[in-house]
Amino acid sequence: MYPMLKPALRRAWRGRNTVQFGVTPAHAVTLGPVDLATGSFLELLDGTRGLPLLHEEARALDLSERHVDTLLARLTEAGLLDDPRSAGQGADVLCRRAEVMDRQRPDVASLSVVRPEPGGGTRRMAARRAMRVQVRGAGRVGASIASVLSGAGVGHVEVLDGGRTEHGDVAPGGLPPAAVGERRDVAARRLVRRSAPGPAPRRAGTDGAAAGPPGSAGQPGLSLIVVAPRDGLAVYAPVADTAGPWIASGTPHLYAGVIEATGVVGPLVLPGGTGCAGCLELHRADRDPQWPRMLAQWRSGRRGAVPACDLGLATAVAGLAAAHALAFLDGDLPSCTGVRWEAALPLLDWRSEPIGPHADCSCGAAGGAMRDRTSGALPAQDTMAG
Numbered sequence: 001m002y003p004m005l006k007p008a009l010r011r012a013w014r015g016r017n018t019v020q021f022g023v024t025p026a027h028a029v030t031l032g033p034v035d036l037a038t039g040s041f042l043e044l045l046d047g048t049r050g051l052p053l054l055h056e057e058a059r060a061l062d063l064s065e066r067h068v069d070t071l072l073a074r075l076t077e078a079g080l081l082d083d084p085r086s087a088g089q090g091a092d093v094l095c096r097r098a099e100v101m102d103r104q105r106p107d108v109a110s111l112s113v114v115r116p117e118p119g120g121g122t123r124r125m126a127a128r129r130a131m132r133v134q135v136r137g138a139g140r141v142g143a144s145i146a147s148v149l150s151g152a153g154v155g156h157v158e159v160l161d162g163g164r165t166e167h168g169d170v171a172p173g174g175l176p177p178a179a180v181g182e183r184r185d186v187a188a189r190r191l192v193r194r195s196a197p198g199p200a201p202r203r204a205g206t207d208g209a210a211a212g213p214p215g216s217a218g219q220p221g222l223s224l225i226v227v228a229p230r231d232g233l234a235v236y237a238p239v240a241d242t243a244g245p246w247i248a249s250g251t252p253h254l255y256a257g258v259i260e261a262t263g264v265v266g267p268l269v270l271p272g273g274t275g276c277a278g279c280l281e282l283h284r285a286d287r288d289p290q291w292p293r294m295l296a297q298w299r300s301g302r303r304g305a306v307p308a309c310d311l312g313l314a315t316a317v318a319g320l321a322a323a324h325a326l327a328f329l330d331g332d333l334p335s336c337t338g339v340r341w342e343a344a345l346p347l348l349d350w351r352s353e354p355i356g357p358h359a360d361c362s363c364g365a366a367g368g369a370m371r372d373r374t375s376g377a378l379p380a381q382d383t384m385a386g
């Protein structure tokens with residue numbers, strides 16, 4: 001054990017004998033009372049000293065071994081201690097890849113703030129390498145989401161779309177101008193490779209990271225599908241049948257897109273647990289009996305007009321959707337779980353709307369809705385060696 005105070009959290013003395021770790025309310029923790037000697041001892045917790053050395057240096061500060069052990073226990077309990085060396089086998093492999101680690105250091109630091117346990121940040125980052133995510137859509141939103149997920153360390157990101165890249169698909173975080181005219185899926189695949197912090201994992205499990213349930217062709221099972229079609233109507237009013245196979249296979253899926261001048265993130269659907277596309281449509285029809293009639297017209301209407309899609313809004317939607325996806329992959333249930341977030345131009349006031357289960361929907365969520373927010377259809381969690 002080489003204890004280290006989480007470097008990501010700024011430290012400040014709050015008054016004479018209380019130390020505050022972190023700035024913002026979401027993650028700030030105070031520790032007190034802390035005397036001067038203990039305050040000096042805290043400076044020694046930088047990950048370079050093992051316990052025997054810490055005990056020895058504490059004696060020089062007139063601090064007993066027991067005082068040190070109690071302090072370390074309190075710091076651990078408060079989620080303030082990190083210990084990257086204890087993060088396990090997959091994390092060791094990650095740490096040995098210096099270039100990859102350098103690229104991901106800010107992400108690991110962020111994870112270390114969110115995960116209370118020592119080594120949790122590195123362990124979560126290593127776990128991302130074994131995860132497989134499918135992004136459906138390679139327009140302004142979809143390609144950017146795929147790029148961010150790959151850059152954030154998700155090892156297997158695949159993108160599905162048809163047709164060839166058009167000028168309007170180009171986005172700063174998405175497909176580049178050079179991809180215009182090229183098949184969208186091919187261009188998106190290259191984007192994913194280029195965004196990755198290092199070479200793709202050979203196969204899940206072979207580089208020490210956790211493997212999900214077996215999928216096709218020796219690949220891990222899908223941890224998540226992100227539905228980000230170029231036509232935002234398919235996000236705002238998704239076709240229930242399209243989601244049928246994902247509901248049947250229990251595959252979590254997240255909707256994200258831009259329709260006209262409104263950005264949409266969510267819901268994240270946990271099949272059988274939270275409201276799905278079918279539930280959404282049934283609720284909408286309950287509230288607005290004319291909705292199915294209009295929906296049929298929109299869906300069958302001739303397309304050809306350029307879909308309205310503000311680049312700033314598309315980028316915000318992509319970033320927010322990717323962050324929600326990563327939070328889910330890291331083992332949490334982000335606020336888009338069973339909820340849709342919407343922001344409309346020009347005010348961009350993000351508002352949320354719960355998408356509850358509907359009793360008439362065949363997905364079964366109404367029967368057993370969200371029994372326990374901490375269990376259920378989460379991706380491979382706590383399966384890391386060590």
Ligand SMILES: [Zn+2]
Pocket residue numbers: 275276277278279280357358361362363364365
């Ligand atoms: Zn449903």
